[in-house]
Amino acid sequence: MTAGTVSDRPLEQPESASAAVHTEKLTKVFGSITAVDGLTFDIGRGEVFGMLGPNGSGKTTTIRMLCGLLKPTSGAATVAGFDVKTQGEEIRRNIGYMSQRFGMYDDMTVFENLDFYSSLYGLGGDKKRKRMDELLDTQGLRPWSGQLVGTLSGGWKQRISLACAIAHHPAILFLDEPTAGVDPAARRRFWDMVYELASGGTTILVTTHYMDEAARCQRIAFLSRGHLIAIGTSEEVTKQFGQPTIEEVFIELQRRDEGVTA
Amino acid sequence: MTPSSWRRSLLWPMLRKEFIQMRRDRLTFALLIGIPVIQLTLFGYAIRTEVRNLPTVVLDESRSSDSRSLISVMEQTQNFRIAGQAHSRDEVRDWIESGRARAAIVIPPDFQRDLKRHRTAYAQVIVEAADPLASSAAISGAALAASVRVNAILDPRSTRSPPVEVRVRPWYNPALRSSVYIVPGLIGVLLSITLLLVTSIAIARERERGTFEQLVVTPVSKTDIMLGKLLPFVAVGYIQMTSILILGRVLFNVPIRGSVLLLYVLSLGFIVANLGAGLLVSTLVETQLQAMQLSVFFLLPNILLSGFMFPLDAMPRVAQWISYALPLTYYLKILRGILLKGVGINALWHETLILIGFATALIVVSVKRFSKTVT
Ligand SMILES: Nc1ncnc2c1ncn2[C@@H]1O[C@H](COP(=O)(O)OP(=O)(O)OP(=O)(O)O)[C@@H](O)[C@H]1O
Numbered sequence: 068m069t070a071g072t073v074s075d076r077p078l079e080q081p082e083s084a085s086a087a088v089h090t091e092k093l094t095k096v097f098g099s100i101t102a103v104d105g106l107t108f109d110i111g112r113g114e115v116f117g118m119l120g121p122n123g124s125g126k127t128t129t130i131r132m133l134c135g136l137l138k139p140t141s142g143a144a145t146v147a148g149f150d151v152k153t154q155g156e157e158i159r160r161n162i163g164y165m166s167q168r169f170g171m172y173d174d175m176t177v178f179e180n181l182d183f184y185s186s187l188y189g190l191g192g193d194k195k196r197k198r199m200d201e202l203l204d205t206q207g208l209r210p211w212s213g214q215l216v217g218t219l220s221g222g223w224k225q226r227i228s229l230a231c232a233i234a235h236h237p238a239i240l241f242l243d244e245p246t247a248g249v250d251p252a253a254r255r256r257f258w259d260m261v262y263e264l265a266s267g268g269t270t271i272l273v274t275t276h277y278m279d280e281a282a283r284c285q286r287i288a289f290l291s292r293g294h295l296i297a298i299g300t301s302e303e304v305t306k307q308f309g310q311p312t313i314e315e316v317f318i319e320l321q322r323r324d325e326g327v328t329a
Numbered sequence: 330m331t332p333s334s335w336r337r338s339l340l341w342p343m344l345r346k347e348f349i350q351m352r353r354d355r356l357t358f359a360l361l362i363g364i365p366v367i368q369l370t371l372f373g374y375a376i377r378t379e380v381r382n383l384p385t386v387v388l389d390e391s392r393s394s395d396s397r398s399l400i401s402v403m404e405q406t407q408n409f410r411i412a413g414q415a416h417s418r419d420e421v422r423d424w425i426e427s428g429r430a431r432a433a434i435v436i437p438p439d440f441q442r443d444l445k446r447h448r449t450a451y452a453q454v455i456v457e458a459a460d461p462l463a464s465s466a467a468i469s470g471a472a473l474a475a476s477v478r479v480n481a482i483l484d485p486r487s488t489r490s491p492p493v494e495v496r497v498r499p500w501y502n503p504a505l506r507s508s509v510y511i512v513p514g515l516i517g518v519l520l521s522i523t524l525l526l527v528t529s530i531a532i533a534r535e536r537e538r539g540t541f542e543q544l545v546v547t548p549v550s551k552t553d554i555m556l557g558k559l560l561p562f563v564a565v566g567y568i569q570m571t572s573i574l575i576l577g578r579v580l581f582n583v584p585i586r587g588s589v590l591l592l593y594v595l596s597l598g599f600i601v602a603n604l605g606a607g608l609l610v611s612t613l614v615e616t617q618l619q620a621m622q623l624s625v626f627f628l629l630p631n632i633l634l635s636g637f638m639f640p641l642d643a644m645p646r647v648a649q650w651i652s653y654a655l656p657l658t659y660y661l662k663i664l665r666g667i668l669l670k671g672v673g674i675n676a677l678w679h680e681t682l683i684l685i686g687f688a689t690a691l692i693v694v695s696v697k698r699f700s701k702t703v704t
């Protein structure tokens with residue numbers, strides 16, 4: 068992984084075949100809004116990759132295109148080596164996704180949700196039961212397994228979402244603001260879990276508005292108005308902008324943004 | 330599981346999930362079953378009150394003991410309340426047009442003479458039948474009941490006694506609709522309403538709650554998602570249909586002259602057509618509210634122009650053309666054919682094929698339109 072770059076200069080790419088995620092001028096236009104504009108970046112296998120940017124900068128839209136939930140307007144992307152435009156089904160089998168909005172079934176119990184998603188990911192019989200036991204234990208969900216998901220608090224909702232997203236040991240995990248509205252202890256626990264997954268070889272793309280979480284990522288990408296503004300380790304990015312912390316970079320970026328509009 | 334387990338159908342987990350949710354969502358489930366029951370019962374209640382004590386004017390041109398006895402028997406049925414006497418047909422018209430009477434009993438001058446000569450003696454019940462759903466339907470039943478009583482009371486001993494025939498002449502609604510005629514249609518209308526609404530809302534609800542996005546990133550195929558939504562509602566449709574049939578029989582004495590099995594088999598095409606329309610609606614909307622609005626937009630012509638409310642041949646040409654494009658039009662023929670006329674498949678294959686065509690087309694189009702993407 069090389070140093071930080073800005074969006075109008077093409078990145079020196081690592082071999083895309085070995086990249087977990089590769090995008091090339093990825094663009095999404097909604098009517099008059101260009102939500103994602105010519106995004107080009109790579110995520111290496113086993114990397115924890117953070118995506119930052121103000122509200123509406125295009126993070127969710129990017130993830131949705133990578134998961135096959137939205138068709139790119141132009142550009143290309145591969146996930147786990149599969150083309151997002153033509154190989155959606157292959158991609159779905161190899162990824163896990165936690166949407167920004169809580170997506171579990173409120174009127175089903177923790178156990179029923181986990182059972183449902185494990186089944187959809189092709190698990191069955193003993194294998195499913197074993198995996199579900201494992202997830203209930205590692206996520207500490209066992210005591211809540213009979214409780215309706217709608218009645219859980221934020222931290223536990225996050226855990227059941229994560230459990231469902233990793234039931235099938237996905238190669239790549241997309242986490243869209245997984246820790247929004249979650250207390251600090253639960254956030255720390257969550258990140259321990261993320262590192263554990265990464266050390267097991269899972270590639271992770273995570274979006275966040277917490278700067279301490281950004282610092283935990285191996286590399287981060289800054290998005291602003293759909294453009295990739297900066298990419299690299301947090302040191303590289305802070306250095307590039309001559310700011311002491313990522314938070315300062317963020318605020319500086321937003322100030323530039325507003326300068327452009329005014 | 331082997332690697333081939335990926336290709337295994339994921340319909341079963343989808344169905345299990347739908348049933349779990351349906352079981353939890355007691356309110357919706359109760360409504361699905363309860364609404365037809367409530368509507369039918371209300372309908373029945375409206376008819377009952379209508380039938381009882383209908384203000385009636387009498388034109389007795391026979392002025393005989395037999396005619397007076399007939400009138401008193403009719404009054405005893407409590408379907409009619411004698412509101413006054415008229416002395417001419419014009420007066421009868423006045424009574425009804427002014428609303429002082431909603432029915433008239435007219436006994437012609439030769440009533441007694443015919444009876445004495447052992448000929449059929451005619452009496453006439455004229456009914457103000459402008460309200461097709463309630464009054465006319467009810468009155469025909471009442472008049473029939475009256476005629477049965479009349480026969481029994483006038484001559485309880487003899488079986489070869491001269492028959493008395495009370496002829497019902499509905500005014501303002503020549504194609505008299507009886508409840509017997511309307512209840513079968515109601516099966517079709519209620520099925521249409523609930524199936525279309527629940528299917529379109531079920532998918533819109535997943536989109537609205539955000540569960541759709543999480544669902545469609547899994548390997549589950551769109552066919553499995555759609556079948557998972559549809560199949561439980563096929564069951565709901567049959568449960569609804571059964572409850573209306575039973576109630577219709579109990580409350581309205583709706584006959585089931587043909588084969589119930591045939592009716593259930595032929596209903597499948599109609600049920601699937603409605604579920605297909607519901608799916609199609611769901612692919613066109615984002616929210617539950619929009620789903621509901623668009624469903625109503627689909628439903629209105631079905632209810633108004635299918636022949637449920639107004640007879641097909643009394644409708645303007647354009648409305649008739651539209652009616653040919655509505656699944657309910659054909660299903661009504663099947664319902665009335667089997668229940669009222671007792672006809673078999675031979676008389677209904679045309680309608681059946683058309684319904685299968687509708688079902689196939691709607692499912693194909695909606696599967697094509699349905700996409701595993703979010704907007
Ligand atoms: N379905 C859509 N139709 C129209 N515009 C959309 C749609 N989805 C997103 N947008 C627009 O695209 C832009 C990027 O939105 P996106 O949700 O990707 O931002 P984000 O970075 O995830 O923001 P946040 O931090 O608030 O989650 C926004 O201006 C948004 O209004």
Ligand SMILES: [Mg+2]
Pocket residue numbers: 126127128167243
């Ligand atoms: Mg977002």
